[in-house]
Amino acid sequence: MTKYVIYLRVSTNRQGKSGLGLDAQREAVMRHLGDGVDIIAEHCEIESGRNDGRPELRKALDHCRRSGAVLVIAKLDRLARSARFLLELLDSGVEVRFCDLPQVSGASGRFMLTSMAAVAELEAGLISERTKAALAAAKARGTVLGARPGASPLTAYLREHGNKAALAGKQRAADERAESWREIVEAMVANGLGNCAIARKLDTRGETTVKGGRWTATAVRRLRQRLNLTEPVTLVEQAA
DSSP states (O other): EEEEEEEESSSSSSHHHHOHHHHHHHHHHHHHOOOOOEEEEEEEEOTTTTOOOOHHHHHHHHHHHHHOOOOEOOOOOGGOOOHHHHHHHHOOOOOOOESSSSOOOHHHHHHHHHHHHHHHHHHHHHHHHHHHHHHHHHHTTOOOOSTTTTOOHHHHHHHOOOOHHHHHHHHHHHHHOOOOOOHHHHHHHHTTTHHHHHHHHHHHHTOOOEEEOOOOHHHHHHHHHTTOOOOOOHHHHHHO
16 A cells, blocks of 8 residues: 655744644545545645755655655645756656645656745746836835834835735635535535534544534535535524
8 A cells, every 4th residue: 555744834933833734634534535544644845936955854754764664745826836856856766746736757747836935936936026016116205114123125015015915815724614614514414404413423522613603504504605515594504
């Protein structure tokens, strides 16, 4: 049986402590691999994608070499935005699988992966250039950068103008989390269960909400709305 080593990465300590970013990646890996696979290790990294110094990734690669395992990564952009870094990984002698890409091999697969990494690297560079240009324009308009002592101009600018991007990011994360429940909830809805009954079923299975709490009819209703699985409320549910 093929052995697998999982590598997960988030960019900040806050993401690492909350577990939300790691949980989403872990769920993506499990959906990709399916049931009954032999996962022998999981390595979690809290490090910026711009930093190529990845001690946990090195440990994961060493683990794969010793055991002959396949390294599994949830998304290509969770690895790096550097084409050079990806090439070094592909030359490591370890088979690497990305859950958001079809399984590729040989020269064509290498070309596709490195091309995608090069595009991601270009995108990161363009974002940096646009941010610097926006900061310079704001400064020229007389905008006071640095809303609090010790805050860098970049931090102040992003705090002032980054709310929409932050909200959009949270929305995407919430949508991804909701999608992980789609199959289960669809099956329960197809069996005629209302929100209260679905909440009881999920609690019986030992499942928890995103915040780690127990399921309620309200939580299920919101989840179904996000998944566009809204149904008329049953008489039994109204009575409950």
